[in-house]
Amino acid sequence: MLTVRPVRSDSELDQIADLSRANLATEISPETRAREGFVTWVYTPPILRALHRIAPSVVAMDGDTLAGYAITLTAACESVYPIMSEMVQRMGTIMYDGRPLSDYRHYIMGQICVAAPYRGQGVVQRLYTGHREIFGQTYDLLVTEISTANPRSSKAHAKVGFEVVETFSGPVQDWDMVVWDWRKTGGR
16 A cells, blocks of 8 residues: 655665656657656765755655655755756746746755656645645645646646746756646645
């Protein structure tokens, strides 16, 4: 039985790092990327430990086995994980309901990934529900970027309730910035 909750141990953070590394776009075949999806940002155990001290990520656990994870990145995480700086800057230029996206009480989904044996079983929805339960009183929006070359991820995010607020070109690929507005979905 799956349990969705905040990360509790270094062992779980190590499992997140392993699952992330195994699903990096640079580590899997084009066929697997197209069929199963992929992740792009690298998270090492030391980075995950530093991020966890700031804000806990959410995991789906099957006993002691990681079924999936959803990494939490608050504004305070930028000093630990500077790769997010470009995204944070972009959020200041995107208008959402008449205000810059960065003006809202928000945080960033740093990455979400489900282990292969658990895919197609609603784990993404459960991880995001866990995020809303944990952070819904503190934040209005959950924001993330999805590679337009990752239709599996785009479909899963749309099913949860994310909406595309901007599509832009990066140095290597195109991206959709998406928002899940908890004010519209009863986050609080």
